[in-house]
Amino acid sequence: MSSDPLLQPYKLKHLTLRNRIIVTSHEPAYPEDGMPKERYLAYTVERAKGGVAMTMTAGSAAVSKDSPPVFNNLLAYKDEIVPWIRQMTDAVHEEGAAIMIQLTHLGRRTRWDKGDWLPVLAPSHHREASHRAFPKKIEDWDIERIIKDFADAAERMKAGGMDGVELEAYGHLIDQFVSPLTNELDGPYGGSLDNRMRFCMDVFKAIRSRVGDDFILGVRYTADERLPGGTGMSEGIEISKRLKQSGLIDYLNVIRGHIDTDAGLTDVIPIQGMANAPHLDFAGEIRAATNFPTFHAAKISDVATARHAIASGKVDMIGMTRAHMTDPHIVRKIIEKREDEIRPCVGANYCLDRIYQGGAAYCIHNAATGRELTMPHIVAKADSRKKVVIVGAGPAGLEAARVAGERGHEVVVFEAASDPGGQIRLTALSPRRKEMMSIIDWRMAQCEKHGVTIRFNAWAEAETIEAENPDVVIVATGGVAHTDVLSKGNEFVVSSWDIISGDAKPGTNVLIFDDAGDHAALQAAEFLAGAGAKVEIMTPDRSFSPEVMAMNLVPYMRSLQKLDVTFTVTYRLESVEKNGNQLIANVGSDYGGISKQRIVDQVVVNHGTIPLDDIYFELKPKSTNHGEISQDELIAGLPQTVVRNAQGQFQLFRIGDAVSARNTHAAIYDALRLAKDI
Numbered sequence: 001m002s003s004d005p006l007l008q009p010y011k012l013k014h015l016t017l018r019n020r021i022i023v024t025s026h027e028p029a030y031p032e033d034g035m036p037k038e039r040y041l042a043y044t045v046e047r048a049k050g051g052v053a054m055t056m057t058a059g060s061a062a063v064s065k066d067s068p069p070v071f072n073n074l075l076a077y078k079d080e081i082v083p084w085i086r087q088m089t090d091a092v093h094e095e096g097a098a099i100m101i102q103l104t105h106l107g108r109r110t111r112w113d114k115g116d117w118l119p120v121l122a123p124s125h126h127r128e129a130s131h132r133a134f135p136k137k138i139e140d141w142d143i144e145r146i147i148k149d150f151a152d153a154a155e156r157m158k159a160g161g162m163d164g165v166e167l168e169a170y171g172h173l174i175d176q177f178v179s180p181l182t183n184e185l186d187g188p189y190g191g192s193l194d195n196r197m198r199f200c201m202d203v204f205k206a207i208r209s210r211v212g213d214d215f216i217l218g219v220r221y222t223a224d225e226r227l228p229g230g231t232g233m234s235e236g237i238e239i240s241k242r243l244k245q246s247g248l249i250d251y252l253n254v255i256r257g258h259i260d261t262d263a264g265l266t267d268v269i270p271i272q273g274m275a276n277a278p279h280l281d282f283a284g285e286i287r288a289a290t291n292f293p294t295f296h297a298a299k300i301s302d303v304a305t306a307r308h309a310i311a312s313g314k315v316d317m318i319g320m321t322r323a324h325m326t327d328p329h330i331v332r333k334i335i336e337k338r339e340d341e342i343r344p345c346v347g348a349n350y351c352l353d354r355i356y357q358g359g360a361a362y363c364i365h366n367a368a369t370g371r372e373l374t375m376p377h378i379v380a381k382a383d384s385r386k387k388v389v390i391v392g393a394g395p396a397g398l399e400a401a402r403v404a405g406e407r408g409h410e411v412v413v414f415e416a417a418s419d420p421g422g423q424i425r426l427t428a429l430s431p432r433r434k435e436m437m438s439i440i441d442w443r444m445a446q447c448e449k450h451g452v453t454i455r456f457n458a459w460a461e462a463e464t465i466e467a468e469n470p471d472v473v474i475v476a477t478g479g480v481a482h483t484d485v486l487s488k489g490n491e492f493v494v495s496s497w498d499i500i501s502g503d504a505k506p507g508t509n510v511l512i513f514d515d516a517g518d519h520a521a522l523q524a525a526e527f528l529a530g531a532g533a534k535v536e537i538m539t540p541d542r543s544f545s546p547e548v549m550a551m552n553l554v555p556y557m558r559s560l561q562k563l564d565v566t567f568t569v570t571y572r573l574e575s576v577e578k579n580g581n582q583l584i585a586n587v588g589s590d591y592g593g594i595s596k597q598r599i600v601d602q603v604v605v606n607h608g609t610i611p612l613d614d615i616y617f618e619l620k621p622k623s624t625n626h627g628e629i630s631q632d633e634l635i636a637g638l639p640q641t642v643v644r645n646a647q648g649q650f651q652l653f654r655i656g657d658a659v660s661a662r663n664t665h666a667a668i669y670d671a672l673r674l675a676k677d678i
């Protein structure tokens with residue numbers, strides 16, 4: 001038996017967990033009609049196959065109709081969920097993992113214009129900043145109803161074969177009762193700590209009396225809200241002790257912080273550039289104070305830190321949740337001593353930010369996650385070996401090379417630069433985004449393992465490619481910054497990439513015109529303001545940086561507000577003129593009737609990239625398919641069979657930003673779904 005602390009079994013009441021790594025509850029927003037159907041099943045089972053001890057599914061499954069599914073939550077209040085849950089629990093158990101589900105009433109942390117359009121409720125009228133709904137103040141008959149709803153939902157989950165349920169308290173209705181900041185009730189549920197905890201205890205009692213003792217019951221709660229007037233650390237420890245002493249639950253899942261604002265949420269679930277494992281010691285303090293089974297997750301994305309968390313006795317089970325979205329097979333790789341092959345979570349938080357915008361959770365650099373029904377985590381070997389030539393070693397090119405290599409093809413990559421990475425190398429120049437380079441480093445290591453040849457400083461011409469005698473050519477040359485968007489004065493502007501790369505010297509009074517709305521504008525602003533410039537970001541959009549999304553915006557705002565960067569929305573830079581050492585920026589508005597000027601010494605334009613596609617168009621007439629991709633075959637997961645030119649020498653495909661400016665995930669998905677069928 002292994003001596004690895006992470007691989008030791010753990011006895012949780014009657015349940016033996018096969019190791020110490022769990023996937024904590026999270027809602028990837030994969031439900032269909034509020035039910036965990038085939039897609040959800042495939043996603044969950046993949047992690048069980050990968051060796052995790054327990055997977056906790058359904059972050060925040062709703063127990064009541066007035067907990068509307070704001071991020072496409074499972075509807076645990078419907079009886080029809082039971083067979084779907086049974087299908088999932090059977091399949092996960094088959095793989096040797098335990099499975100629990102998280103139940104909640106979101107309280108004010110949702111919106112009334114979802115689901116059945118019922119008023120949102122809470123123990124006060126205080127609005128939650130993130131979801132914006134003004135809640136109804138909860139009444140006695142609401143409380144009775146919701147306690148029963150929790151018990152009914154728990155019973156459904158037991159009937160569906162779950163090993164247990166976890167209550168999502170933090171930030172949701174249960175903690176809205178516990179926190180003095182959100183509880184303004186009189187009577188038995190308001191005032192003293194006893195009273196504020198009464199709802200939580202009543203829910204536990206109701207559940208326990210319904211499900212009996214041989215069912216795991218846990219709670220995920222904040223033991224320190226880190227808000228003035230909120231639940232502080234000493235009260236949090238007292239709460240933890242009372243939870244244990246209730247005798248109603250089997251473990252504590254410790255959270256530190258508050259989630260009512262984007263900034264608060266980002267401190268609870270840190271993203272790239274923020275400290276690793278920031279609350280692990282705190283979870284250890286709770287465990288020491290309670291001597292009770294303690295679980296915890298918060299940016300423990302590497303195996304060494306997870307191992308330390310267990311070996312040091314800080315927690316009993318360690319959550320590696322986003323890490324498992326990036327690589328579902330972490331435990332298997334630990335067991336097989338292939339830790340170095342784990343695809344690293346880079347904390348990009350594309351997954352979580354997307355669900356708060358109503359999308360499904362996708363991992364920025366594993367396009368198979370959430371697409372298990374169509375995309376492989378492990379690529380199958382091809383029937384016959386082909387020669388595949390790829391132009392460009394950015395994320396799209398390297399993903400194509402990795403996948404083609406894993407399929408057993410002979411792969412040659414041409415890269416004009418001296419290093420791989422393309423735009424990722426640029427974005428990683430911001431210290432806070434340097435984890436992004438792991439997207440490239442992991443692919444380089446995988447390419448090496450699969451014998452891919454990469455030629456750097458190699459500017460590929462059509463003849464160079466033809467000389468390789470390829471069966472397939474994939475053009476993944478990316479794009480170049482596109483600044484040619486003004487009616488006059490394009491020659492006077494620089495791009496955000498020029499600023500980030502250091503190719504353009506920072507000005508002192510700078511206007512950034514951002515109508516791409518992505519990271520590059522904010523990164524450029526940070527470089528410029530950090531160098532002492534006065535910076536204004538202007539966008540014609542209704543809000544700034546729409547592509548950066550909520551949690552990713554937090555660290556930027558923390559930095560840019562301190563640097564006094566200003567934001568102007570709904571104005572459009574139209575032209576630039578030179579006036580001595582200065583530039584006159586002429587500003588209009590899509591709403592009409594406005595003409596303003598800014599006098600600055602530098603104008604930066606952030607307008608995405610324009611494809612670098614010369615080589616593609618040179619090769620097009622020489623290919624069998626003239627570059628055409630059959631969308632039907634691509635979507636159906638079939639090999640490409642288009643022939644437009646029977647005399648052609650090779651199949652030709654173009655992927656990523658070489659087609660049109662999109663993002664890293666799109667580039668990697670383009671590559672995976674094409675190359676897996678070559």
Ligand SMILES: Cc1cc2nc3c(=O)[nH]c(=O)nc-3n(C[C@H](O)[C@H](O)[C@H](O)COP(=O)(O)O)c2cc1C
Pocket residue numbers: 024025026027028058059060102168220269297298299300301319320321322323351352355361
């Ligand atoms: C897409 C997504 C959805 C999540 N939804 C929930 C949720 O509904 N309930 C919950 O307690 N935590 C939720 N989480 C938080 C995770 O359980 C976990 O605490 C968090 O990701 C930090 O752990 P990690 O750094 O290992 O990912 C979610 C996380 C992700 C990535």
Ligand code: SF4
Pocket residue numbers: 322323325326344345346347348349350351352362363364365366
């Ligand atoms: S999107 Fe980023 S944070 Fe989310 S799982 Fe993937 S690498 Fe990790």
